[in-house]
Amino acid sequence: MNAASRTKLNQTPEWTALAKHREELGAPQLRELFARQPERGTAYTLRVGDLHLDYSKHLVTDETLRLLRELAAATGVAELRDAMFRGEKINTTEDRAVLHTALRAPRDAVVEVDGENVVPAVHAVLDKMASFADQVRSGQWTGHTGKPVKNIVNIGIGGSDLGPAMAYEVLRSFTDRDLTLRFVSNVDGADLHEAVRDLDPAETLFVIASKTFTTIETITNATSARDWLLTELKAGQDAVAKHFVALSTNAEKVEEFGIDTANMFEFWDWVGGRYSYDSAIGLSLMVAIGPDRFREMLDGFHLVDEHFRTAPAEENAPLLLGLLGVWYGNFFDAQSHAVLPYSHYLSKFTAYLQQLDMESNGKSVDREGDRVDWQTGPVVWGTPGTNGQHAYYQLIHQGTKLIPADFIGFAAPVHDLLPGLIAQHDLLMANFFAQTQALAFGKTPEEVRAEGVPEELVPHKTFRGNHPTTTILADKLTPSVLGQLVALYEHKVFVQGAIWNIDSFDQWGVELGKVLAKKIEPLLTGDGGADAGQLDSSTAALVDAYRTLRGR
Numbered sequence: 271m272n273a274a275s276r277t278k279l280n281q282t283p284e285w286t287a288l289a290k291h292r293e294e295l296g297a298p299q300l301r302e303l304f305a306r307q308p309e310r311g312t313a314y315t316l317r318v319g320d321l322h323l324d325y326s327k328h329l330v331t332d333e334t335l336r337l338l339r340e341l342a343a344a345t346g347v348a349e350l351r352d353a354m355f356r357g358e359k360i361n362t363t364e365d366r367a368v369l370h371t372a373l374r375a376p377r378d379a380v381v382e383v384d385g386e387n388v389v390p391a392v393h394a395v396l397d398k399m400a401s402f403a404d405q406v407r408s409g410q411w412t413g414h415t416g417k418p419v420k421n422i423v424n425i426g427i428g429g430s431d432l433g434p435a436m437a438y439e440v441l442r443s444f445t446d447r448d449l450t451l452r453f454v455s456n457v458d459g460a461d462l463h464e465a466v467r468d469l470d471p472a473e474t475l476f477v478i479a480s481k482t483f484t485t486i487e488t489i490t491n492a493t494s495a496r497d498w499l500l501t502e503l504k505a506g507q508d509a510v511a512k513h514f515v516a517l518s519t520n521a522e523k524v525e526e527f528g529i530d531t532a533n534m535f536e537f538w539d540w541v542g543g544r545y546s547y548d549s550a551i552g553l554s555l556m557v558a559i560g561p562d563r564f565r566e567m568l569d570g571f572h573l574v575d576e577h578f579r580t581a582p583a584e585e586n587a588p589l590l591l592g593l594l595g596v597w598y599g600n601f602f603d604a605q606s607h608a609v610l611p612y613s614h615y616l617s618k619f620t621a622y623l624q625q626l627d628m629e630s631n632g633k634s635v636d637r638e639g640d641r642v643d644w645q646t647g648p649v650v651w652g653t654p655g656t657n658g659q660h661a662y663y664q665l666i667h668q669g670t671k672l673i674p675a676d677f678i679g680f681a682a683p684v685h686d687l688l689p690g691l692i693a694q695h696d697l698l699m700a701n702f703f704a705q706t707q708a709l710a711f712g713k714t715p716e717e718v719r720a721e722g723v724p725e726e727l728v729p730h731k732t733f734r735g736n737h738p739t740t741t742i743l744a745d746k747l748t749p750s751v752l753g754q755l756v757a758l759y760e761h762k763v764f765v766q767g768a769i770w771n772i773d774s775f776d777q778w779g780v781e782l783g784k785v786l787a788k789k790i791e792p793l794l795t796g797d798g799g800a801d802a803g804q805l806d807s808s809t810a811a812l813v814d815a816y817r818t819l820r821g822r
């Protein structure tokens with residue numbers, strides 16, 4: 271659908287029908303919905319690859335789902351999806367194609383950007399990465415002093431950090447345990463300091479990950495890392511080639527930094543930062559898990575890409591998840607969405623999704639530049655269970671807010687050190703199932719009274735229930751399953767952006783702070799002629815206080 275000719279979302283008949291349906295539903299009760307439809311627990315499920323998805327504990331009926339699918343049809347989700355897969359420039363504000371799906375396309379696929387098939391280049395880079403990863407893993411790649419690499423420090427931020435850092439954590443049990451892999455992102459020097467302080471520079475490789483190779487945090491950290499390495503090794507500039515590689519789209523800047531472009535792994539402007547860890551940005555992950563496991567992960571991504579592209583609307587999992595988010599955000603005023611993995615290996619997964627979702631859909635103008643008057647992306651948050659149960663679950667269960675949540679769990683653990691630890695898995699998963707049950711069905715005052723609870727405590731011990739959750743269950747957290755999960759969320763975010771008619775692929779909102787920081791820095795250091803008089807009184811006073819504390 272041509273965005274310019276499209277009716278405002280909240281003026282479409284499909285939106286109005288949903289609003290009316292929402293009114294008629296009133297306060298839907300999950301107990302009632304299950305009583306009316308006893309087979310709901312098996313009927314409201316989907317299977318995508320290895321993922322079993324249960325959406326029965328949602329405040330929806332068949333009619334809700336039908337109306338939501340009609341909204342998706344009316345807003346052209348499928349057309350935009352097809353345009354994305356075809357390589358059309360759907361990122362209109364940056365005039366770019368959006369083709370992370372090409373990063374996991376099989377070797378013989380054809381995906382064209384400006385008339386050129388990009389798949390051979392994708393596989394050429396993957397092959398180059400694999401050959402490099404094998405050299406490092408086998409000890410063939412040696413540093414300046416001839417020692418093999420034992421430590422890899424990935425320096426990047428945002429999409430050039432969160433993806434590989436998350437995936438490394440997730441796939442730890444598949445990694446070469448003789449290699450140490452660390453991630454440095456923050457311009458706070460403490461990050462780099464703690465990452466390198468106990469490393470032997472002769473055995474350390476820095477992977478500088480930056481799509482643009484201009485990001486101030488990354489270039490600053492990379493420069494400090496280079497200084498540390500050359501000082502510690504008492505070496506000249508020629509040592510850089512053996513200890514630094516770059517992952518970037520910007521060969522000129524890479525060369526300017528002093529990294530041999532033979533040691534640069536390329537990707538392209540049609541890969542968004544937050545959609546990039548399956549590109550060259552995944553190099554340090556590939557070194558850690560090996561090229562075969564990396565390819566298994568890409569196959570997992572591809573499986574869900576194909577599902578999203580071809581599955582009918584009724585069975586399309588990313589479409590369904592996207593629509594459920596629209597239902598709560600736009601028709602229940604839910605402000606946030608929790609992602610609660612019951613796997614410690616997924617401890618960085620929600621932080622990764624924060625960038626994917628919030629940088630993509632945290633927008634308030636539509637694709638034509640007009641202000642939207644409907645809610646867009648939610649606040650995404652969460653940490654692994656069971657830890658969260660002893661922190662903020664109280665608010666989800668008994669607070670005043672509606673917080674839809676995704677629960678992600680696995681039938682079998684991937685760690686296998688002690689039999690006792692494997693037995694613990696049942697306890698973990700018992701909590702996993704118990705939480706969605708408690709959230710959905712709560713505990714009525716009558717049930718509380720029946721337990722002999724004194725009347726004055728009844729309101730305190732009552733659980734309202736009706737907190738909607740999706741449960742995603744898979745056998746094991748393998749590389750392929752990780753790829754499937756990430757692609758599921760990528761496409762969910764896509765669906766929502768398409769419905770809200772926003773450009774999910776730009777991120778202008780990060781610019782202003784960067785520009786202001788550049789202006790403020792000379793005021794802190796006293797370098798340059800920046801004019802403190804141009805600051806507002808609050809910022810000026812704070813800058814002044816900082817300078818006094820620093821003795822300047």
Ligand code: F6P
Nearest residue numbers: 427428429430480481482485543
């Ligand atoms: O936060 C803004 C952003 O541009 C992200 O989209 C991106 O992932 C990150 O900065 C890092 O950018 P680069 O890879 O170019 O260093």
